[in-house]
Amino acid sequence: MTTRFSLQEVILIFTVTIACLMVAISFDWPLFLAMIPGLLLLSYTGMKHGYKGRDFLQSSMEGLRRNRNVAWLLFYIGILLPTWHFSNTINDVNALFLSFISPAFFFTIAFLIAVMMSMIVGSAIATLSIVGVPMMAAGEQLGLPVAVVAGALVSGGFVGDRSSPISSSFQLLRMSTEIDTRTHFRTIAPTMIAGIIITSTLFLVLDFIIPKSNSAPITTFPSQDLQFGSILISLLPPLVLLLMILLGQEMKLSFTLGIGTGVIILLVRGIGISEWLEGLIYGVASLNGVLDMLPFVFFILIVGAYCQIMEDTRMAQPYIEKIFTNRNSLKKNTAKSIGVAAGISLISPNQSFPIILTARTLLPFWNLHFSKQHLSRILADSTVMFAGLVPWSLLAILCSTILGVPVLSYGPFAIFLLAMPLITWIYSTVVTEREPMKKAG
Structure with a gap:
C-alpha cells in the first residue's frame, strides 16, 4: 500500500514524539514510556490512511528483530x-x-x-x-x-x-x-x-x-x-x-x-x-x-518499532526525496545528509533516537544511489557528534555535569566534534573521484 502523509501530519507526529522525550528527560522518567504516545499517534494516523493493525504489528516485529542484537x-x-x-x-x-x-x-x-x-x-x-x-x-x-x-x-x-x-x-x-x-x-x-x-x-x-x-x-x-x-x-x-x-x-x-x-x-x-x-x-x-541497561534496552526496541513503521509507511520519504534530488554527487548528498542529521539532532534530546531515525530514513536513498557504507560514515561523523554539542541533549548535559563546565563553554573547544562533519564532507569530495558511483537501476 502506498499513501502520502500530509506535511502537517508528519510535523505533528514528530512534535508529539520529541515533546514527550523532552518531558521525560526533564523529569527523569523512563524514555521508553515517552515513546508510546508518538508510537500510538503514528499508528492512528496510519490507520486513517488505510493501514491495518496487522501491518503495524508486522512492522513493529521487524523493527524489534533488527534491533534485538x-x-x-x-x-x-x-x-x-x-x-x-x-x-x-x-x-x-x-x-x-x-x-x-x-x-x-x-x-x-x-x-x-x-x-x-x-x-x-x-x-x-x-x-x-x-x-x-x-x-x-x-x-x-x-x-x-x-x-x-x-x-x-x-x-x-x-x-x-x-x-x-x-x-x-x-x-x-x-x-x-x-x-x-x-x-x-x-x-x-x-x-x-x-x-x-x-x-x-x-x-x-x-x-x-x-x-x-x-x-x-x-x-x-x-x-x-x-x-x-x-x-x-x-x-x-x-x-x-x-x-x-x-x-x-x-x-x-x-x-x-x-x-x-x-x-x-x-x-x-x-x-x-x-x-x-x-x-x-x-x-x-x-x-x-x-x-541500569534495561530501560535503555526497552527504549532501543521501541524506537526500532517506531522507525520501522515510519519506513514501511514511507511517511517521510516524499519529503526526503524533495531534499535529495541529486543522484550523482557524493559531495552534495553528504552535505545534505549532515544537514538532515543536524536538524534531527537539534530537536531530539537523546542520542539514540536521531541515530536510528536518520539512518533508517536516509538508507533507501543511499543504498540505491551510492552505498550504505558512505551513509554509516557520514552519520558517525555527524549525528553521533552533534549529541555532545546540543545543549539540551542528554549526553551533552551529562558531559557538562561530570566535568562541571557548561556545554556552551566547552563546545567551541570540542574540536573533534566540530571537525568531524567537515572532515567527512572533504573525504566524500576526495573519494568521489576515486570510486565509481552506484547509479539508479
Missing part, C-alpha cells in the same frame, strides 16, 4: 564494564595512561588519554567519569582554562563513543545501516584517523600559545610506583575482546571471552563472587550494570 549487546556491556572494574582493568589502565601526563602538553595528552580510554570502555560518559574528573582537577592546579580542558576530554571521549565496537552508538549505527562490525569499523576508520591527527595538532597549538603555571605541582596522577606486571595482566580482557573482533568472531562470543577473562582475573585477585554479582546487577562506581 543491539539489545543483547547492551546486556553484555552491562556485565563487561563492572567485571573489568573488579578485575582492576579500568583502574590499572587509568593509572598507566595518567602516568604519561606532562604539564607542557596538557591539552594534547588529555585528549589522547581520553581517546584511548574511550576506545576501551566505549562510552564518553564512562571515560569522563574515569579520567575526566582527575584531569579537570589537574588542569585547575595548573591554572588552565577549564573550558579548553573540558573540550579536550569531551573530544577524546567521543572518539570511542563513535568508533569503539563496544559502544552502543557504534552498534546502533552499524545495525541501522545494515552492515557488520568489521565493515563499519573499516568504513569509519579513515575519517577517525584524520580527526585524531587534526584534533591533536590543534590542541598542540593551544599547548604552545596558552601559558601554564608551574607553581603548583600536579598531585592527582599516580605517576610513580606503577606495577607494570599487574597492568599487563589487567590489559588482557580488552586485548582478548579486540583480538576476537579483529578475527571476525561473532560479537556474543567476543564479549563472552572478554568477560570471562576478566572474571578469571578478578577471582585470582580475591574478589568474591557475591561482590562481583552485586556490581554486575546494580553497577559500580560510574559504570552501569544490567539493571
Whole structure:
C-alpha cells in the first residue's frame, strides 16, 4: 500500500514524539514510556490512511528483530564494564595512561588519554567519569582554562563513543545501516584517523600559545610506583575482546571471552563472587550494570518499532526525496545528509533516537544511489557528534555535569566534534573521484 502523509501530519507526529522525550528527560522518567504516545499517534494516523493493525504489528516485529542484537549487546556491556572494574582493568589502565601526563602538553595528552580510554570502555560518559574528573582537577592546579580542558576530554571521549565496537552508538549505527562490525569499523576508520591527527595538532597549538603555571605541582596522577606486571595482566580482557573482533568472531562470543577473562582475573585477585554479582546487577562506581541497561534496552526496541513503521509507511520519504534530488554527487548528498542529521539532532534530546531515525530514513536513498557504507560514515561523523554539542541533549548535559563546565563553554573547544562533519564532507569530495558511483537501476 502506498499513501502520502500530509506535511502537517508528519510535523505533528514528530512534535508529539520529541515533546514527550523532552518531558521525560526533564523529569527523569523512563524514555521508553515517552515513546508510546508518538508510537500510538503514528499508528492512528496510519490507520486513517488505510493501514491495518496487522501491518503495524508486522512492522513493529521487524523493527524489534533488527534491533534485538543491539539489545543483547547492551546486556553484555552491562556485565563487561563492572567485571573489568573488579578485575582492576579500568583502574590499572587509568593509572598507566595518567602516568604519561606532562604539564607542557596538557591539552594534547588529555585528549589522547581520553581517546584511548574511550576506545576501551566505549562510552564518553564512562571515560569522563574515569579520567575526566582527575584531569579537570589537574588542569585547575595548573591554572588552565577549564573550558579548553573540558573540550579536550569531551573530544577524546567521543572518539570511542563513535568508533569503539563496544559502544552502543557504534552498534546502533552499524545495525541501522545494515552492515557488520568489521565493515563499519573499516568504513569509519579513515575519517577517525584524520580527526585524531587534526584534533591533536590543534590542541598542540593551544599547548604552545596558552601559558601554564608551574607553581603548583600536579598531585592527582599516580605517576610513580606503577606495577607494570599487574597492568599487563589487567590489559588482557580488552586485548582478548579486540583480538576476537579483529578475527571476525561473532560479537556474543567476543564479549563472552572478554568477560570471562576478566572474571578469571578478578577471582585470582580475591574478589568474591557475591561482590562481583552485586556490581554486575546494580553497577559500580560510574559504570552501569544490567539493571541500569534495561530501560535503555526497552527504549532501543521501541524506537526500532517506531522507525520501522515510519519506513514501511514511507511517511517521510516524499519529503526526503524533495531534499535529495541529486543522484550523482557524493559531495552534495553528504552535505545534505549532515544537514538532515543536524536538524534531527537539534530537536531530539537523546542520542539514540536521531541515530536510528536518520539512518533508517536516509538508507533507501543511499543504498540505491551510492552505498550504505558512505551513509554509516557520514552519520558517525555527524549525528553521533552533534549529541555532545546540543545543549539540551542528554549526553551533552551529562558531559557538562561530570566535568562541571557548561556545554556552551566547552563546545567551541570540542574540536573533534566540530571537525568531524567537515572532515567527512572533504573525504566524500576526495573519494568521489576515486570510486565509481552506484547509479539508479
